[in-house]
Amino acid sequence: MNSLKANSSTTVVVGMSGGVDSSVTAALLKEAGYRVVGLFMKNWEELDANGVCEASKEFEDVVRVCQALDIPYHSVEFISEYRDRVFAHFLREYEAGYTPNPDVLCNREIKFDAFYEKAMDLGADFLATGHYARARNENGRARLFKGLDPLKDQSYFLHAIQGAKLGRVLFPVGDLPKSEVRKIAARLDLSTKEKKDSTGICFIGERNFQPFLAQYLKPRPGEFRLLSTGRPVGTHAGAQFYTLGQRKGLGLGGEGEPWFVVKKDVARNVVYVERGENHPALYADELVARELTWIAGEPPAGSGRDLRVTAKARYRQSDQDATLALERDPVTGEPVARVRFDVPQRALTPGQSVVFYLGDECLGGGVIRELGTTYAERGFSVSAMTGALDSAKAASVTPTSTSALEA
Numbered sequence: 001m002n003s004l005k006a007n008s009s010t011t012v013v014v015g016m017s018g019g020v021d022s023s024v025t026a027a028l029l030k031e032a033g034y035r036v037v038g039l040f041m042k043n044w045e046e047l048d049a050n051g052v053c054e055a056s057k058e059f060e061d062v063v064r065v066c067q068a069l070d071i072p073y074h075s076v077e078f079i080s081e082y083r084d085r086v087f088a089h090f091l092r093e094y095e096a097g098y099t100p101n102p103d104v105l106c107n108r109e110i111k112f113d114a115f116y117e118k119a120m121d122l123g124a125d126f127l128a129t130g131h132y133a134r135a136r137n138e139n140g141r142a143r144l145f146k147g148l149d150p151l152k153d154q155s156y157f158l159h160a161i162q163g164a165k166l167g168r169v170l171f172p173v174g175d176l177p178k179s180e181v182r183k184i185a186a187r188l189d190l191s192t193k194e195k196k197d198s199t200g201i202c203f204i205g206e207r208n209f210q211p212f213l214a215q216y217l218k219p220r221p222g223e224f225r226l227l228s229t230g231r232p233v234g235t236h237a238g239a240q241f242y243t244l245g246q247r248k249g250l251g252l253g254g255e256g257e258p259w260f261v262v263k264k265d266v267a268r269n270v271v272y273v274e275r276g277e278n279h280p281a282l283y284a285d286e287l288v289a290r291e292l293t294w295i296a297g298e299p300p301a302g303s304g305r306d307l308r309v310t311a312k313a314r315y316r317q318s319d320q321d322a323t324l325a326l327e328r329d330p331v332t333g334e335p336v337a338r339v340r341f342d343v344p345q346r347a348l349t350p351g352q353s354v355v356f357y358l359g360d361e362c363l364g365g366g367v368i369r370e371l372g373t374t375y376a377e378r379g380f381s382v383s384a385m386t387g388a389l390d391s392a393k394a395a396s397v398t399p400t401s402t403s404a405l406e407a
Contacts, residue, residue: 011035012170013119014128015111016065016073018058020192021130021173023065024181027188028172029128030069037122038066038073041115043082043106064191074122078114085109091216097266098351099243101315103157108293112161112169120168128170132178133158133362135166142166144295144362147174156315159355159365160293210241210249217241222269224252227262227281227376233273239266245282245347262376278389280380283344286372287313289337289354290329294364299326299335300356310357311339313348313368320345324356337366343392344375344385 014026016038030036040062042055059075066073086105093100111129119127132147133155142163147153161169173181185193220238225231234252236242242250242261252259252273262281263272274281294300300307310319321342329336339354348371355365375385 007033008035010125011037011123012126012128013037013039013122013124015115015119015130016040016062017130017198018061018192018195019130019198020185020190020195021132021181023061023130023190023192024184025128025130025172026065026071027069027184027190029170030071036069036071037124038062038071039115039119039122040073040075041111042075042077043079043086043110045079061192061195068188068190076115076118078110081114082106082110093351094213094240095217097240097264099349100351101157101353104160104353107157108160112158112165116165116169124168126168126170128172130173131158131171132174133171134174135169135171137167141296145174146357146360146362147171149177152178155357155362156312156353156355156365159295159353159362161295163295163297166295208249210237213241220269222271224250224259224271224273227272227274233259236271239264239269239271242271244349247277262374276382277346278386279382280375280378280385282346283375283380283385283388284348284371284373285341285344287339287348287354287368288370289339289366290334290369292326292335292337292364292366295362296364300358300363309363311341311354312357313345313354314352319357336369340372343395344388 012029012034014022014029014036016022016026018040026036026038040059042059044055062073062075086102086109089105090100090102112127116127131154132149132152134145134147136143136145144155144158144163144166146155176184182193214237217238217240220240222236222239223232224234224236226233234250236250242264244261244264246261247258250259250261250273257276259273259275260277260279260282261271262274262279264270265272272281292299305325307324309322309324311322311324312319323340325338325340327336327338328334337354337356348368350368350371352368353365354368356363375388380388
């Protein structure tokens with residue numbers, strides 16, 4: 001938690017979702033003596049199978065927790081802002097053939113912008129959330145660090161928020177393991193103490209992804225083709241519905257190893273596939289990221305040259321050793337980041353975020369827009385690719401092994 005004198009004259013507005021993490025966040029701040037106000041945010045309208053609004057059920061949990069803690073609470077809607085600034089962008093990215101991460105955009109555009117401003121309007125000195133991350137103010141500059149629980153760290157999703165706002169944000173559970181958060185909720189007998197953690201994209205949840213997306217994007221039937229020969233092997237509903245590294249939901253069978261998406265040609269509406277999770281077409285070790293953001297408001301010193309960092313090209317990926325170099329696009333002049341990984345990376349996915357770290361400190365990140373040559377393009381066979389991966393494992397480095405959406 002940020003260092004400041006805890007007393008009743010300091011107002012902290014807590015972003016409450018109806019989950020255990022934000023519930024314990026409010027409880028910890030109340031115990032520390034702050035004047036705590038709960039604030040629930042409704043971004044999406046969705047009815048469950050019984051016709052009950054999902055957001056209304058979450059708000060009921062917020063009310064129960066706030067009443068138990070004896071703190072005031074409010075609810076605010078950002079439905080139109082979310083549709084305009086997050087969901088519309090999400091659909092445009094998919095139509096263009098990318099695989100976006102709306103949670104990163106939601107944090108930047110809604111939670112730590114529109115919602116943040118609403119908290120300030122309510123008289124907040126600080127905004128607190130239940131994210132597993134840590135923020136520090138040092139010499140007038142905000143810094144973002146990983147949460148202490150490596151299995152729950154959420155700094156990846158926070159890399160795009162403005163450092164100036166981060167200086168007035170608290171992450172009380174970022175210093176705790178999830179198990180301790182559950183224990184605190186049980187000790188206080190909070191109604192959310194055993195509530196299951198939410199998973200999936202906020203407006204999709206745990207439903208089948210492609211049918212949801214098909215409600216908004218028009219199907220464009222096309223062909224699955226073998227990358228190696230160009231031979232058609234099946235049909236698909238539209239290249240925009242698939243992501244690199246995807247295995248599930250392809251509808252391709254036959255004897256042999258599972259099929260994986262290894263390349264997309266959105267303009268021609270062709271999805272290229274190959275068999276085997278270690279196919280060299282799935283692996284590359286270089287990418288170019290654009291739309292860069294930095295917690296400090298500017299790139300780290302030395303990044304104009306070859307700066308050694310660790311990077312994550314998707315959430316829950318282990319830290320990957322890499323070299324970061326900042327360049328200028330020769331046409332637009334836009335700053336871009338060229339990232340070269342030490343070992344092969346599986347299913348690097350345009351549209352996802354790549355996030356940079358020095359130790360536990362999150363520096364910032366950008367959106368993956370281009371990939372370097374794949375190992376198939378370099379002439380690697382499947383056996384040679386397997387050998388390269390075995391060498392990486394022998395060096396105690398684990399290459400990434402999942403797609404941007406669960407394959």
